[in-house]
Amino acid sequence: MKIPGASHYWLKNAHVPSTLIQLADGETLGESELLNPIEPLLLLDIEIRDGVIHSLQQSATVPDEIPSVDLQRGMVWPCFVDLHTHLDKGHTWGRSPNLAGTFDSALALVSSDREKHWDAEDVYRRMEFGLKCSYAHGTRALRTHIDSANGQAKISLEVFKALKAEWQGRLELQAVSLVPLDYFMGAEGEVLANQIAEAGGCLGGLPLMNEDLERQIDRVFELAGDRQLNLDFHTDESGNPADITLRHIAAATLRHEFTGQVVCGHCCSLSVQPAEEVQKTIDLVKQARIGIVSLPMCNLYLQDRNQQTSQHFLYAPLEQQLAFNSKFPSRTPRWRGVTLLHELKHSGVPTAVASDNCRDPFHAFGDHDVLEVFTQSAKIAHFNAAYGDWCTAVTTTPADLMGFPTIGRIGTGLPADLILFRGRYFSELLSRSQHDRVVLRQGKAIDTALPDYAELDDLLVK
Incomplete structure (x- = not known):
């Protein structure tokens, strides 16, 4: 036309x-x-x-x-709003393919690729490539997580700021730091918080279950509150029902009376927990006004690769499952990896879906096309006939969570x-x-x- x-x-x-x-x-x-x-x-x-x-x-x-x-x-x-991406990792598959397909192998490959290649030119060109794809497909606003440990933030955030200025008026860009939460316990954590504030971004990280978790979370909330930064966490990206960092984040949001916006991504383990435990978490998440973003394509790709996780999804004892699996050179996944999107949305929790990783060790595929995200999510998460209610998950809802009332x-x-x-x-x-x-x-x-x-x-x- x-x-x-x-x-x-x-x-x-x-x-x-x-x-x-x-x-x-x-x-x-x-x-x-x-x-x-x-x-x-x-x-x-x-x-x-x-x-x-x-x-x-x-x-x-x-x-x-x-x-x-x-x-x-x-x-x-x-136009679309892509709430959760990883532009700095994007398009590295050709030089760092994750043939095993597991989360652990993805971590190792990205770490190796970063050490060998991630100078300013490399990061700039790959991030720019991703932005070109996003723009052509119809994205209006985008948030990207930035690997920030061991001095990488200095390189990647400078690239991000340059791209943000170059794309002004075409794409609204936000950056989020990505480090394990214990990183914030030292002086380098405060430096990173200042770098994120200077870039106009969101403070974020990866909470992991450990005995010091609450103290780590409190420290992040303190750093964000002092700088008036919003927060964005990777939570419970696993099939382990004992992972409940989302609940800890929600409790901390209430404990600190945090007035900024908190977004939590992945939340995969929520879908393998008992109903009473799920309800406790959802109630806290709603009370804390936390937004949830699910990454169906990447989680479908990564989750349930490990045979040990199958014990959570099948009725047969684990020993029988392992004995069965050992007969075959490869294994069909039993679990889709997505969080409880329907239950969260019906409970009144702002719920979005987004691209996540594209053509890197965490996800071999993707083209920064949010229509593909919506289409695949409709199939993976069974949006069924309520499509019209769910199309806000890639438009209005993520725009609100990013603070863009006219997008x-x-x-x-x-x-x-x-x-x-x-x-x-x-x-x-x-x-x-x-x-x-x-x-x-x-x-x-x-x-x-x-x-x-x-x-x-x-x-x-x-």
Whole structure:
């Protein structure tokens, strides 16, 4: 479809998910326009003027002199928000493939790759490549975790700040530190907190179950509170039901009366815990106003690789399982690795899904395409027919958790940052790649050509 070059035009006959519409004061669209509860789409005409959504109407009469495009009921979404990524690790698979596919092997490979290659040029080019992909696919805002231990923060955060300035106006970028929480117990932890504050980022880290956990968490909250930083943690990325760092983070949020936004990612172990333990954690998470982001594609790839974890998911005794598994050269995973998305969302916890790792030892695949994230999440996490309720998980909800009230929604007076799909219904949208989507930024169609992998070839043999 060809988008007019004029500053004033209409998009006619657009299917818009009702949950993504933000109405202005006094504005109504009426319940009668909702097509049906399974496909919660409104048939609307969208007026765009000077890069802004000027009005949303039904069956608008458009003067002949004003250009219009008939979308023939193709779906229109706001641009995506990718709440949890790892741009600094991205696109290292070609030189550091994780053939074992386990979490431990991924840690070792990333550590080795970082020591050998992660100078400013290497990090810049791979991060920039990821941003090019994200932008072309229709992402408007993105948060990336940054490996920050052993002096890497100085290199990678300088790269991040340069890219943030270069992409200003196209992508809103946020950085989060990533270190084990015990890192914050020493002087280097305070230095890192200052570096994150200077970069305008979020303080974050990896809590692990240990006897000193509460003291480590308290220290992070103190550092964040002193600098007025939001917090973002990797929590319980395992199949071990004894991992309950999410509960400890929620309790600390309440204990410190923390007023900033806390986001916790992964939370995989929640799905293998007894119901009464799950309820304790969810109640605390809701009370603490914590946002949860699940990473279904990466966790599907990484989790349940270890035969020992199967004891949590099958009824047979572990000895019998191991004896059975030993007969075969490889093993089919029994567990999808995702957290309890439905239970969290139905409990009123802000719940999002995001890309996580792309083409690195933690996840061999991915292209920074949030539509792929949503599509795969719908299948992995059984979104079933409630697609319209879940599409906020890659738009409005992560935008709110990142502090962007005008991003990730469609409404009068908001920027015309939109994605136009040929798919007319969710069944069509989720069945084909939608590679021919049109991405509008301030009402103008952008170049959606993806960067060529060959751009990074020389980094593979560096």
